[in-house]
Amino acid sequence: MEPGHWPSEHSDALRDYFLKGMSYAEIGRQINARFGTAYTRNAVIGRAKRLGLVIPEWITSPAIAPYLPGEAPVSPRRAVLPNLNLPPKSAMKPAAQVKLRCVGVQPRLIQLVELESADCRYPYGGDKDGEGIAFCGHPCQPGSSYCAPHARLTRRSGTGAARVAGPVVLRLVSAA
């Protein structure tokens, strides 16, 4: 694809994940995984800001607003315009952080019964599927229960023995 612009699908996903309370890096990773894109966290952040993404307080804080007299009851809608109304800092999102997804790998989404002992046990679904949970299924690295991408996703680096691929360009290798 050759989009100089973000597809609405991606933007929608971005909003969804954002409202879900995930960090930009994770949002990026998940969108990357789902759409097979290669957005960096910077890209996601920049896009989010440009989109005017804001934390709907009325969602996270449905409490009564004890605004001071003189202050207009600006509850039902925060100005989404690029004026000068940005909150002092980040409002941070409370709930969420449920499940991680994955990197640039496309999971086989196999069932547990099909999962072998040498397959990556990375949980998929369960988030908005409603269907049975599936797993990555990629051949896991020796000594690990996950494949390389998922292993590095869980934890960074590999005891100073994995600094080979500089600018990592993860692309799937699964063919058949």
Next chain:
DNA sequence: CCCTGATTCGC
């Protein structure tokens, strides 16, 4: 050290 978010600046 790792991570995070936020901004600026060049394309």
Next chain:
DNA sequence: GCGAATCAGG
């Protein structure tokens, strides 16, 4: 408008 580079804090 997009995103990398960079900055700043945890």
